Amino acid sequence: MPNISRDEVAHLARLARLAVTEDELDVFAGQLDQILQAVAKVGEVAAEDIPPTSHAVPLTNVFRDDQVRPGLTRDQALAGAPAAEEGRFRVPRILGEEQ
Amino acid sequence: MTAVAELMDYAEVVERFDPVLGLEVHVELNTNTKMFCGCPTAFGAEPNTQVCPTCLGLPGSLPVVNRKAVESAIRIGLALNCEIAEWCRFARKNYFYPDMPKNFQTSQYDEPIAFNGHLDVVLDDGEVFRVGIERAHMEEDTGKSLHVGGSGGRIHGAEHSLLDYNRAGVPLIEIVTKPVEGAGERAPEVARAYVTALRDLLRALDVSDVRMDQGSLRCDANVSLKPKGTAEFGTRTETKNVNSLRSVERAVRYEMCRQAAVLTGGGSVVQETRHFDESTGSTAAGRRKETSEDYRYFPEPDLVPLAPSREWVKELSATLPELPWERRKRAQEEWGLSDAELRDLVNAGALELVAETVEAGASPDEARGWWVSYLAQQANARGVEIADLPITPKQVARVIALVAEGALTNKLARQVVDGVLAGEGEPDEVVAARGLRVVSDDSALLAAVDEALAAQPDVAEKIRGGKVQAAGAIVGAVMKATRGQADAKRVRELVIERCS
Numbered sequence: 001m002p003n004i005s006r007d008e009v010a011h012l013a014r015l016a017r018l019a020v021t022e023d024e025l026d027v028f029a030g031q032l033d034q035i036l037q038a039v040a041k042v043g044e045v046a047a048e049d050i051p052p053t054s055h056a057v058p059l060t061n062v063f064r065d066d067q068v069r070p071g072l073t074r075d076q077a078l079a080g081a082p083a084a085e086e087g088r089f090r091v092p093r094i095l096g097e098e099q
Numbered sequence: 100m101t102a103v104a105e106l107m108d109y110a111e112v113v114e115r116f117d118p119v120l121g122l123e124v125h126v127e128l129n130t131n132t133k134m135f136c137g138c139p140t141a142f143g144a145e146p147n148t149q150v151c152p153t154c155l156g157l158p159g160s161l162p163v164v165n166r167k168a169v170e171s172a173i174r175i176g177l178a179l180n181c182e183i184a185e186w187c188r189f190a191r192k193n194y195f196y197p198d199m200p201k202n203f204q205t206s207q208y209d210e211p212i213a214f215n216g217h218l219d220v221v222l223d224d225g226e227v228f229r230v231g232i233e234r235a236h237m238e239e240d241t242g243k244s245l246h247v248g249g250s251g252g253r254i255h256g257a258e259h260s261l262l263d264y265n266r267a268g269v270p271l272i273e274i275v276t277k278p279v280e281g282a283g284e285r286a287p288e289v290a291r292a293y294v295t296a297l298r299d300l301l302r303a304l305d306v307s308d309v310r311m312d313q314g315s316l317r318c319d320a321n322v323s324l325k326p327k328g329t330a331e332f333g334t335r336t337e338t339k340n341v342n343s344l345r346s347v348e349r350a351v352r353y354e355m356c357r358q359a360a361v362l363t364g365g366g367s368v369v370q371e372t373r374h375f376d377e378s379t380g381s382t383a384a385g386r387r388k389e390t391s392e393d394y395r396y397f398p399e400p401d402l403v404p405l406a407p408s409r410e411w412v413k414e415l416s417a418t419l420p421e422l423p424w425e426r427r428k429r430a431q432e433e434w435g436l437s438d439a440e441l442r443d444l445v446n447a448g449a450l451e452l453v454a455e456t457v458e459a460g461a462s463p464d465e466a467r468g469w470w471v472s473y474l475a476q477q478a479n480a481r482g483v484e485i486a487d488l489p490i491t492p493k494q495v496a497r498v499i500a501l502v503a504e505g506a507l508t509n510k511l512a513r514q515v516v517d518g519v520l521a522g523e524g525e526p527d528e529v530v531a532a533r534g535l536r537v538v539s540d541d542s543a544l545l546a547a548v549d550e551a552l553a554a555q556p557d558v559a560e561k562i563r564g565g566k567v568q569a570a571g572a573i574v575g576a577v578m579k580a581t582r583g584q585a586d587a588k589r590v591r592e593l594v595i596e597r598c599s
Binding site: 015063077087 | 130131136137138139145146147148149150151152154155157163165167168169188193196197200244245246247248257258259261262263264395400402403404405406
């Protein structure tokens with residue numbers, strides 16, 4: 001039976017870059033627990049002879065030829081960006097990834 | 100400020116520890132378009148001019164796999180003696196970093212398209228070292244960041260960053276070795292030789308530009324040490340930013356010396372990413388590695404699985420070109436080279452250049468002589484790859500032909516080559532412009548011979564007295580007078596004729 005700890009919720013929150021309060025850790029731990037228990041029920045029903053499914057459509061090998069197709073102009077690409085500079089997307093400084 | 104790391108002397112390192120390497124090579128494919136969309140992949144375009152909703156991760160866009168990229172991946176796998184998966188999927192690797200606008204990278208995780216192969220690597224002395232290949236999988240490249248406001252373009256201290264997504268989504272193959280053990284003191288050399296062999300292989304397959312300087316071939320070197328006689332692997336570091344073959348060797352060696360000093364000083368190696376600094380030859384700590392679980396991989400729902408049919412794999416297998424080691428074997432047989440001669444040729448990076456020179460009419464021995472010695476020295480002196488010297492095999496063949504005709508001596512021929520390298524034009528133009536023809540006019544030579552004999556009457560007397568070996572002094576004087584443009588053999592004949 002799944003049993004999500006507060007520490008695990010805090011870790012997931014950090015990976016998802018979400019600010020979660022101490023109270024919320026308890027709330028989400030309970031909620032995630034319920035979700036996992038619901039999913040675990042599927043595992044009880046699925047027999048050995050049923051392979052895990054990742055795709056709803058039974059298709060393989062969908063390819064595209066290696067031909068250039070028109071994309072966006074630079075102005076179009078940058079149109080939705082909160083900030084741009086020198087033809088590039090401008091983002092806030094990146095923290096905690098490199099010393 | 101980063102403290103300067105303590106290093107153990109290399110001889111002591113290899114006496115006390117066994118290094119274990121793991122090499123991850125990323126190669127950008129030379130397809131026309133990206134992995135999952137039809138954007139072009141040309142290097143050096145204006146920022147954000149090769150982008151579309153798919154590679155920008157805009158809502159509602161859907162990826163479609165580039166067939167050519169899959170074909171290249173399978174061909175690489177086959178050339179590396181790998182098994183090709185009968186069925187495999189892409190996965191999402193989730194992480195927050197602005198170089199991927201989707202906030203995940205589409206990659207392969209536990210189902211690589213190719214796995215379990217090997218590459219035989221020839222070391223400088225001809226010894227063959229087999230490197231096991233764990234896997235070769237498909238993924239996409241990231242965008243390029245420009246950090247503004249920090250020192251030297253580093254993230255540290257930067258005020259903000261600027262992103263160009265032209266490279267985001269370019270097809271990438273990651274080739275991962277099995278743990279490389281047993282190389283001992285030759286580990287740094289094995290690392291360089293492996294990347295070299297892989298580069299040559301990828302070039303022969305024509306799947307990538309394999310330019311380390313432009314980033315189309317990138318190597319991450321994992322290094323760990325274990326005390327001699329123990330079986331358990333030590334903690335590893337992963338060194339990135341290794342941008343040349345020589346750097347691969349230096350980075351591995353540096354990490355071995357650094358880790359050995361940490362371990363013998365009672366410390367422990369931290370599992371982390373380190374960055375290689377080309378100018379100092381040292382590595383510096385980067386970020387702590389996230390664990391694989393932290394990337395929360397899951398099967399990519401927007402892409403259907405790949406199931407390369409065995410017929411398709413067989414067809415692709417038939418398209419494999421002559422591979423570098425086969426090519427070398429053929430050259431050795433055709434040109435009658437000893438193992439040592441072949442090795443020198445390969446180490447000089449001149450095999451194809453010699454082949455093209457031979458094709459242009461030169462004899463294999465002459466062609467090899469020029470490329471492996473004089474031209475290799477010139478490349479070395481200029482600090483460039485021999486293939487990048489501004490002289491073509493055809494021009495070298497022409498110089499060789501001029502020598503064979505007797506129009507140039509070897510000494511003059513080198514001057515002609517110097518002229519071509521200096522951008523003075525074709526060999527014949529250099530000959531004309533510099534006036535480098537052999538003086539073959541006997542009357543001009545005879546005048547010089549008479550002059551030299553008159554200047555050294557005692558020597559002339561000796562020759563007349565039968566001491567033929569004394570002729571050398573006169574020949575030398577004539578060669579000097581003609582600025583090396585005479586054929587020494589002919590001059591010698593004339594000297595002896597004159598004195599008999």
